[in-house]
Amino acid sequence: MACVNKKALTFLAIALMSVSTAFGSGYQLNEHGARAVSMGGAFVARAWDASAIYFNPAGLSYVKGFNVMLGGTLILPSTTFTGPYPDNTEWKMNSISFFPPNAYVSYNFNNGFAAGIGVFTPDGLGTEWPQNWLGRFIITKINLQSFNINPTISYAFGDFISIGVGFDYALGSVLLEKYNPTPFRDASGNPITPFIHMQGDANGTGYNFGIMLKPIKNVSVGFSYRSKIDFKTTNGNATFSQAGVLAGLLPGGAVSTSLPFPENWYAGIAYKGENFSVEADYQHVGWSAYKQLNITFAHQTTLQQNSSIIGDYSDTYVLRVGGEYNLNKMWTLRAGVLYDKNPIPDQYDTPILPDADRLGLNVGVGVNVTNHFAVDASYMFLPFKQRTITTSAYGFDGTYNTTANLIGIDLSYRL
């Protein structure tokens, strides 16, 4: 036990330092457990491991004993921008990788009640472009790091229906860097393009609940809801550099912003056979909450003005299908697909967060190493639709191509 606790603490420390990227549409992440991921994320009606805390808290009552689950997803994205439209110059996003972690602990009281706590990263974003690139006046680097701490309880009314509810505390940070255009050059002929670095810690709160039904033999139905979280900076600060003679007009200083983590609901239906199960889910993402991100300076000058990044997102959805097959007591094979519809209208699809509809192809394996210890691994290939923008509000027309490889692993310990 002591050993497990120490592990959990170490893990939390990693979580605090981790960087995240958006690999659900928008700046959402949907990878919160290797078992679920390897089945296309279709898990709301079968949330039968400790990651139920994320997927459907009602499932927690069906997870027996004391469970610890630790893992994460290694995300390896690759994005190019070709433009300005209709030109063929290709710009490559800096190669970066991310490892959003997940950690779950649950305990079943064997009287219908179960309780748990989860730490995971439902929203995050990281893009970094070369300093001298075509879009440097739009973005060179943005980094939204967050993790949620999600204490949860559930109650099962026999085998037919269970409910669960949780409280969500999100904390993290926001970072944004870019160059600002000016009409000026200095006396020695160098263009004056002040560089801004904005950074701040941020937090927000929300809640979640879920319900799971087993109306007929072998069939389960799940529904879960996660509320919107307003993620607000608490101590944001801006600094300008390379401002040359304009430095006096760009003092930087306190800056604040806020962005929503969208509400989500999942509905799914699963069929469980003797040694297999399959599921289909619909996930609704309330992206219409993101209209614009306002950047507000405490101190303003002629040049240092408030600004906003308009998003004007629409609500969207993810379709998920997947299943698993128990080869024997030790090995389980899994596969799934997902289709993730992006929420961003053409005119606001920018290199800040280049988005497009994606297709996720998932496979995975589960290994019961002992009766108490299991390893789940997942692999997802996530191609984005090639997206050509010709109506950019930033005058940034061109073609985006993105693919990502996501490798997940979770270690589960059960008592």
Next chain:
Amino acid sequence: MKSIRSNIVSALAVGLVAFVVASCGDFKKSSVVNPPSNGSVDFSMYVSLGNSLTAGYQGGALYESAQEYSYPAEIAKQAGVTQFEQPLISDPGIGGRMKILNLSGPVIGEDPAIGGAPLNSGLTRPYNNLGVPGAVLYDMIDTSSFAAKAGPPRNNPFFQIVLRSAALGNSPVAQALALHPTFVSVWIGANDVLGYATSGGTVGTLGPGTGPTNVATFTALYDQMMSTLLAGAPNAKFVVANIPDVAAVPFFTTVPAVVVNPATQQPVLNPQTGQPIPLIVYRHDASGNLYAGPADPQHDFILLTALDSLEAGVGIPTAVGGTGRPLPNQFVLDSYEIGITEQAIQGYNQAIGAFAASHPDKIALVDAYAVFNQFAKTGDVEQGVDLTNSYITGGFFGLDGIHPTSQGYAFVANIFIQAINKQFGANIPIVPISLVPSSIVLAPTGLGKVLWPDVHYSALKPAIELLQARSY
């Protein structure tokens, strides 16, 4: 039981495969969006003809770091031309380059009139860029001495700098043809009306009168110039541009015709009527008679050259602290004079458009008039760079209020490229404006709140007089 299960698994598997196969088409990367191509245009010898706009003149001077970004140089670069020779002049150039000395104001000054020297004068053939600052249409075919134009009344040194010797060709058109061009751009005629307009209608192109070049004369000269070019380079393709509206240019639109509080930049209101107070100016009535009276704030343009006088209280009624003396005619392009200006521009553009339309296989037309008017209304954003026609802050026009910045010239290059692409089935890549360096010279000795621009007439004078010189 076993078979049911297998069927379900198989069905699921088949479903997955079908979904993946159906979706994959959309997810395959097609790397080439549009391959670059010069279409039916042969760029092996590109020559550009025109005036200061073609030369790459910026902020009252012609200098190397601006010429590098002239629109013909940008077009050449985008089309893959490796040898595009320009009459480069070392910084800060010739003409008296304007610069911001103090952002508080801002106060604008200038470099010496002869601050640089020609760098490329040893070239033994004509330059590819034959744009001559201050040239009017007639200069394109005028075979009189280049050196003579450096003396009175024109005092324009650029004919000698750009054209050098009659041995290379005794006119810009002759020099262009001497290069046996395969492609020619022509943007000429703006100075035929700008001399009149920038002088508030006091100086004409056709001496001794004070009007813009007569439209019939312009039409005849334009036809003669283009016919000479077409005959001399029978296999060449051409792109020609028409003349933008003065109402799109900050030299004319920056200074309002009402009294402005310099501290707040807001109009001073008449306490009785609550209305802004018009400046007192010399202007014309509808029949063309000059009189002193209140400006028509809706229609009259007060020129950028008026700022010194306004600062001295001229044009400002005594009731609000001015001298009550009317602003001289040379600082005002009133509605009557705007009518004459517009009529000339419309006439010139009719001539340019008609000539281009009669040779669609040879000539692409850039409708600069329409593009600049649209730009004046909406501005433009290019890769996160906002451009408007506001003086200084707009980023498009330089400190003389007439000539574009390097980024403005890149925009011009792009409208030429778009016209070429359309007419000749080409796909020349446009210039990415965010990669063009900003170019308004800021050499300040002080900072502060950006207020009313303080542009001294002495700084603008060389640029303006160049446009106002009579040629014939």
